[in-house]
Amino acid sequence: MSASAKEPRWERRKQDRPQELLAAALQLFVERGYAATRLEDVAAQAGVSKGTLYLYFDSKESLFKSVVRAHMLPLLDEAEARVDSHDGHTADLLRELILGWWQGASRSGLKGIAKLMLAESGNFPELARFYHEEITSRGDATLVRVLERGMARGEFRPLDAHALKKVIAAPIMMLMLWDQSLAPCAIAPIDSAAYLASLIDLCVHGLKA
Amino acid sequence: MSASAKEPRWERRKQDRPQELLAAALQLFVERGYAATRLEDVAAQAGVSKGTLYLYFDSKESLFKSVVRAHMLPLLDEAEARVDSHDGHTADLLRELILGWWQGASRSGLKGIAKLMLAESGNFPELARFYHEEITSRGDATLVRVLERGMARGEFRPLDAHALKKVIAAPIMMLMLWDQSLAPCAIAPIDSAAYLASLIDLCVHGLKA
Amino acid sequence: MSASAKEPRWERRKQDRPQELLAAALQLFVERGYAATRLEDVAAQAGVSKGTLYLYFDSKESLFKSVVRAHMLPLLDEAEARVDSHDGHTADLLRELILGWWQGASRSGLKGIAKLMLAESGNFPELARFYHEEITSRGDATLVRVLERGMARGEFRPLDAHALKKVIAAPIMMLMLWDQSLAPCAIAPIDSAAYLASLIDLCVHGLKA
Amino acid sequence: MSASAKEPRWERRKQDRPQELLAAALQLFVERGYAATRLEDVAAQAGVSKGTLYLYFDSKESLFKSVVRAHMLPLLDEAEARVDSHDGHTADLLRELILGWWQGASRSGLKGIAKLMLAESGNFPELARFYHEEITSRGDATLVRVLERGMARGEFRPLDAHALKKVIAAPIMMLMLWDQSLAPCAIAPIDSAAYLASLIDLCVHGLKA
DNA sequence: TATGAATGAGGTTTCATTCAT
DNA sequence: TATGAATGAAACCTCATTCAT
Numbered sequence: 001m002s003a004s005a006k007e008p009r010w011e012r013r014k015q016d017r018p019q020e021l022l023a024a025a026l027q028l029f030v031e032r033g034y035a036a037t038r039l040e041d042v043a044a045q046a047g048v049s050k051g052t053l054y055l056y057f058d059s060k061e062s063l064f065k066s067v068v069r070a071h072m073l074p075l076l077d078e079a080e081a082r083v084d085s086h087d088g089h090t091a092d093l094l095r096e097l098i099l100g101w102w103q104g105a106s107r108s109g110l111k112g113i114a115k116l117m118l119a120e121s122g123n124f125p126e127l128a129r130f131y132h133e134e135i136t137s138r139g140d141a142t143l144v145r146v147l148e149r150g151m152a153r154g155e156f157r158p159l160d161a162h163a164l165k166k167v168i169a170a171p172i173m174m175l176m177l178w179d180q181s182l183a184p185c186a187i188a189p190i191d192s193a194a195y196l197a198s199l200i201d202l203c204v205h206g207l208k209a
Numbered sequence: 210m211s212a213s214a215k216e217p218r219w220e221r222r223k224q225d226r227p228q229e230l231l232a233a234a235l236q237l238f239v240e241r242g243y244a245a246t247r248l249e250d251v252a253a254q255a256g257v258s259k260g261t262l263y264l265y266f267d268s269k270e271s272l273f274k275s276v277v278r279a280h281m282l283p284l285l286d287e288a289e290a291r292v293d294s295h296d297g298h299t300a301d302l303l304r305e306l307i308l309g310w311w312q313g314a315s316r317s318g319l320k321g322i323a324k325l326m327l328a329e330s331g332n333f334p335e336l337a338r339f340y341h342e343e344i345t346s347r348g349d350a351t352l353v354r355v356l357e358r359g360m361a362r363g364e365f366r367p368l369d370a371h372a373l374k375k376v377i378a379a380p381i382m383m384l385m386l387w388d389q390s391l392a393p394c395a396i397a398p399i400d401s402a403a404y405l406a407s408l409i410d411l412c413v414h415g416l417k418a
Numbered sequence: 419m420s421a422s423a424k425e426p427r428w429e430r431r432k433q434d435r436p437q438e439l440l441a442a443a444l445q446l447f448v449e450r451g452y453a454a455t456r457l458e459d460v461a462a463q464a465g466v467s468k469g470t471l472y473l474y475f476d477s478k479e480s481l482f483k484s485v486v487r488a489h490m491l492p493l494l495d496e497a498e499a500r501v502d503s504h505d506g507h508t509a510d511l512l513r514e515l516i517l518g519w520w521q522g523a524s525r526s527g528l529k530g531i532a533k534l535m536l537a538e539s540g541n542f543p544e545l546a547r548f549y550h551e552e553i554t555s556r557g558d559a560t561l562v563r564v565l566e567r568g569m570a571r572g573e574f575r576p577l578d579a580h581a582l583k584k585v586i587a588a589p590i591m592m593l594m595l596w597d598q599s600l601a602p603c604a605i606a607p608i609d610s611a612a613y614l615a616s617l618i619d620l621c622v623h624g625l626k627a
Numbered sequence: 628m629s630a631s632a633k634e635p636r637w638e639r640r641k642q643d644r645p646q647e648l649l650a651a652a653l654q655l656f657v658e659r660g661y662a663a664t665r666l667e668d669v670a671a672q673a674g675v676s677k678g679t680l681y682l683y684f685d686s687k688e689s690l691f692k693s694v695v696r697a698h699m700l701p702l703l704d705e706a707e708a709r710v711d712s713h714d715g716h717t718a719d720l721l722r723e724l725i726l727g728w729w730q731g732a733s734r735s736g737l738k739g740i741a742k743l744m745l746a747e748s749g750n751f752p753e754l755a756r757f758y759h760e761e762i763t764s765r766g767d768a769t770l771v772r773v774l775e776r777g778m779a780r781g782e783f784r785p786l787d788a789h790a791l792k793k794v795i796a797a798p799i800m801m802l803m804l805w806d807q808s809l810a811p812c813a814i815a816p817i818d819s820a821a822y823l824a825s826l827i828d829l830c831v832h833g834l835k836a
Numbered sequence: 837t838a839t840g841a842a843t844g845a846g847g848t849t850t851c852a853t854t855c856a857t
Numbered sequence: 858t859a860t861g862a863a864t865g866a867a868a869c870c871t872c873a874t875t876c877a878t
Binding site: 194 | 239240241242243244245324326327328329330331332334337338341345346366368369372373375376377379380382383384386390391393394396397399400403404406407408410411412413414415416
Binding site: 247248249259260263268269 | 850851852853854855
C-alpha cells in the first residue's frame, strides 16, 4: 500500500505524550463538555490509542483535572507585573490590563477553561473552588488595585471598587465564553476589537473624576 | 373499590404533567449538564416513572429542546413594551431595563437556560442558533434602541451602539451564569444588588453626553 | 420464522429473577472461578440480558457475595437438630451425621460454594471469614459435641476432639471438592458411597474404646 | 564508562531467570487465582520487566502450565522409595509416609499447586488430567501398596484399600488447602502437628487387625 | 537479552429507550 | 394513562501481547 512500508506502527514519545493528550483533551472537553467527550476520541485526536491514555492519566476525571490545572497555573503573573510597573494615568493602565487579559487568554487556552469550568462546576465543585481561588480571585484583586490606585490619585471618582471589579471583568469573561461557544457554531461573530474598545471607552468615561 | 369514590383527593392532573417534567428537567440539566442528567432522575424529580416521560417527549434530546424553548418564549415582550412606553430620561429607562431583565430572568428560569445554552451549544448548534435569534438578538435590539434613543435625545454622547450593547449586556449575562454555577457550590457569593447598582452607575456616568 | 409470532421479547418475572440469576451465577462461578466468569454469560444462562443483572445486583462483586450468602444461610440447622435428638450409640450418630452432611451439601449447592470459597478466599478475605464463621465453625462444633458425647458415654476412647474434628471433616470436604473440580472434567470418578462407607468404617474402628 | 569494568557486581544470571519467574508466578497464581494474576505483577515480583517474561514463556497460559509442571515433576519418588525399603510394622510406615508427604509438600510448593489445580481445573481440564495422572494417582497407588502390605502381613484388618486410600489422603490434601487459602487471611490457624498426629492415631487404631 | 511504551480486544457498568402489564 | 422490568448500544477501563529501542 505505502511506498516504502517503513512507517512503524507507533513511536515512542514519552516526553511529549502528556502534553499532546492534554491539548487534545482541552479541545474536546471545551467543544463537547466533560460527559459528552469520549476518551477514545481524545486518544485519536492525540494520535494514540485508547490504552495509551491510561499510561499517563488514571481516569477520565483525573485527565479532566489535569487539563484544568495545567492551563490554570501559568497565568496572571504578567498582569500583576504590569500594574506594579505602570506609572502613567490609571485609565491607560486599565486599558492595557483589559487588552492584555484578552490577549493572554487567547494565547493560553484560558478561554476554553473558563467555559469548561462554568459548565462543569456543578459536577466538579472542588475544581470550581480551585479555579475561583487561583484565577478569578487573583484577577479580581488586580482589578481592585487598579481602581483604588485611580481613586487615590484622583483620576477616578469615588467608587465601590469591589462591586465594580466584577462588572468590568464580566464583559471580558463573556467575550471569552462567546468566543468558545458561539463562534464554533458560526453564530453572530463578534468583532472583539470594537467590543473591547467600547468596554474601555465606557470605563474611561464612566470612571473619570 | 371504595363506596362513593367521587372527587379523588388528588387529581391526576395530566394537564400539568408536561410543565412539571419541564421544570424538573430544567433544574437537573442546569445543575449537571445535558449528558450527566439521567432521565430517571428527571422523572423521579417530577414524581412520575421513567416510562411516563416518553408519553410526553420523544427522546432526551426532544425534552432538552422543549425545556429551552418553553423557557425562552414568554420573555422579552415585557422589556420591549417598557421601552415603547417610557418617556422620561433615557438613563432612567436603561436603569429600569437592566433591573427588569435581572428580575425577569430570576423569575423565569432564564438564568439556568443561559448557562445551559453556553455549555451545550457545541452539542446542539441548531438550538444555539435558535436561542441566539429568539433571545439574544431581541434583547440586543432592545438595548440598541435605548442607546439610540438616548443619543437622539442628546442625553447620551455619540456611541457605537452595536458594540456597546454587548458590553452592557455582558455583566447581566455573567451575573446569571455566576448565579447558576458558583452559587450552588457556595463559592464567592455575589451581592447582586450592589453589582447591578455599580453597572448602572458605570453606564450612567459613562454614557452621558 | 416462528409459527404464531406471539412470543414476547421478554417476560416480567420480578419475583423469580434474583433466584434464577443466583443459580446461574453459582454454576458459572464454581465452574470457572470468579474472575473468569463473564457477567454476560451469567445473564445468558439465566435467560436475560446483561443489563437486567444490574436491576438486581449492584456489581459483580455484590453478585458474588450474594451467591455465597444465599447458599450459606439455610444450612447446619438440620445437623444440629440431629445431634440433640439422638439417643443411640454415638457411632451411629456419627454415621448419620456424615451421611447427612453429604446429602445436605449435595442438595443445597454447598459443594460448589466450598470450592468457590477455597479458590477465592485470597481475593475476598472478608467473605472467607464469614464463611468460616457461619459454616465451618458451626460444623466443627457439632462434630466436637459428638466426639465428646462418645467419650463421655465411654463409647469412644479418650481423644483430642479438637484436632480430630478437622481430620474427620476433611474427607467430607474433599469429597465435595473433588466432586466439583474433577467430576466435571470426567477425571477419576469417585464412588462416593464406598468412600463414605470407608470413612465411617475407619472412624468407627478408630474411635471405639 | 568505567575503566576496567571486569566482573560486574551483580551478574545477569540468565540461567536463573526462568526459575525466578516460575517462583513468582506460583506465588501469585496461588494467592489470586489464574485470571486475577497480572503478568506485570509476576514480572515485577521476579524483578524484571513485562517484556522479559515473553522471552521465556509464550503466553500467560504457557506460563501457568509451566508453573504447574515444574512443581509437579520432582515429587513422589521419595515416597515410593520409602515404601520399597521399609521393613518394620506397616503402621510405622504409614506414619512416615503421612509425615513425609506433608513435609515434602511444604518444601516443594505442592501445597500451592494443589489449591491452584482445584481452583482452575474447570478452566484447564487437560492440566487437571495431567495433574491427576502424574501426582494424585501415583500418590494413591503408593498408599494402596502400603494398605495392602499391612493386610498381607496381618497387621491391618481386611479393608477396601481403594476406597480407603482417598479417605486417608483427603485430610492431608485438606491441610494443604487450608494452609494456602485460610492461613493467608489469618483465619482459624491450624496446629498441623496435632492435626497430623490425630490423623495417624485414627488410622493406626482404625486399621489394626 | 532486556525494556517499557503502545496497542486493542474484551470486560464491567450505565442509561436512553421499549413494551408487556 | 401509567408503570417499571427488560434491553442493548456504548462508555470507561484493564491487561495480555507486541515491538521499537
